[in-house]
Amino acid sequence: MTHVVVAIDSFKGSISAAAAARALADGWATVDDAARLELRPMADGGEGTLDAFATAVSDTRRVPVTVTGPAGTPVAASWLRLPAGDGRSPGRPGGPVGVVELASTSGIELLGEQRRGLDADTTGFGQAIAAALDAGVDRLVLGIGSSSSTDGGIGMLRALGARFTDAAGRDVAPGARGLADIAHVDLSGLRPLPAGGVDVLTDVSNPLLGAAGAAAVFGPQKGLDTAEVAAADAGLSRLADLVPAGGSHAVAPGAGAAGGTGFGLLVWGARLAPGAREVSSLIGLADAIADADLVVTGEGAFDGQSAAGKVPAYVAELAAQAGVAVALVAGRIAPDADTAAFVASVSLTDLAGSAAASLGDPARWLRAAGAALAR
Known part of the structure; x- marks a missing residue:
């Protein structure tokens, strides 16, 4: 049984971290309903x-x-x-x-x-x-x-x-x-x-x-x-x-x-x-990751600044310390973004065909992203 920890941030102005984690896990379960999906939605102090x-x-x-x-x-x-x-x-x-x-x-x-x-x-x-x-x-x-x-x-x-x-x-x-x-x-x-x-x-x-x-x-x-x-x-x-x-x-x-x-x-x-860092400590994220086969993280826009203390970079760092693979899901992945730390990356904009479409129904495309990663 695959153990997946979903540690995703909110897609600001679009969907909360908790709702995003649930949607992604629902999508994964449509492909692999035997997986153990552990939700650890993240935040950096803002909405959600x-x-x-x-x-x-x-x-x-x-x-x-x-x-x-x-x-x-x-x-x-x-x-x-x-x-x-x-x-x-x-x-x-x-x-x-x-x-x-x-x-x-x-x-x-x-x-x-x-x-x-x-x-x-x-x-x-x-x-x-x-x-x-x-x-x-x-x-x-x-x-x-x-x-x-x-x-x-x-x-x-x-x-x-x-x-x-x-x-x-x-x-x-x-x-x-x-x-x-x-x-x-x-x-x-x-x-x-x-x-x-x-x-x-x-x-x-x-x-x-x-x-x-x-x-x-x-x-x-x-x-x-x-x-x-x-x-x-x-x-x-x-x-x-x-x-x-x-x-x-x-x-x-x-x-x-x-x-x-x-x-x-x-x-x-x-x-x-x-x-x-503080949120991850409070929710016991490191302990959850240590027992996982894969971690999925992400945020609304993953770009060149995302390595500077943002949720995906920090979750990737925790996963690397534990020797666990990590995947990325983002509303948009910018051309200047460094995705080398991730075994897979999925852009909701690419799945939906446009930024407007992904923003219009983020839960739908997060479910699609979860299914794509499960495959």
Whole structure:
């Protein structure tokens, strides 16, 4: 009996990692129904992180919470409670783990086609974190991909008890708009970290400021024009000047993630970690791979940048360490992509005949890819 581990990332904007893994496994089973198909959907901290954990880890529980979304309106979201563990599984001795996803509380997908570059903020993300703390989790795991804002994490920190006020002592406006007016930062009311700490999942290593920083690199996709990018960068610089150890936090790899939310979390005392590596550890991926005959991984677009900390490259590295073959499935495989690590690679675009067709029904073409690999 062939043992296949399916460790695939989401196809962003198309299908979640959990749904992609199920579709691929269904396709494999149409050709080889005796195979043992073990689903370990992956994530790097963006959309689908909660789904990936819920599929790969037993005894999880979704806890509903209503938060203030990036448009300033209520959003029905949830955080995920993982069971306490024994040091080899998600929970550490002492209590359960709470997983909170920025994408589902303050993410850009919540805005649809609308963009609120100056006004979207991370309040909802902070409210969901506070809800998990209120429930008594021992440790937090935070996914911060797919952000809608460039607020340096001040909305999140406010929801956790911090204050950011102007020269007159008034709370500054939400989002990047308020950064320029910050005159005083009061962290005395900030909630303490849980006993097991806070681990932050991110797939970017950008600093907070400058040409490679949060505003310059990610601001335009969130709706900031050229002048607003410059203003946001200046506002983030002002923020860094006003918080303790702000200068050192600002240059830390990942501080610029999620519009500077990485920076805000460093100010709180959290640890930033490469998302794929941390998720794989939490879901026990290495142990699953060690017993497999084949691993199937993938993502929406596999290109020249996919080797830089993305899910497929990391899964391929784990498979190589275990001496297990690995195959790739992607929505699109770019001409510059290095697929040498994979025994087989399948492009949904090639199977469907066009990118539009594969995007229109990704589950269908993932099933087709699974069947093709099984053959």
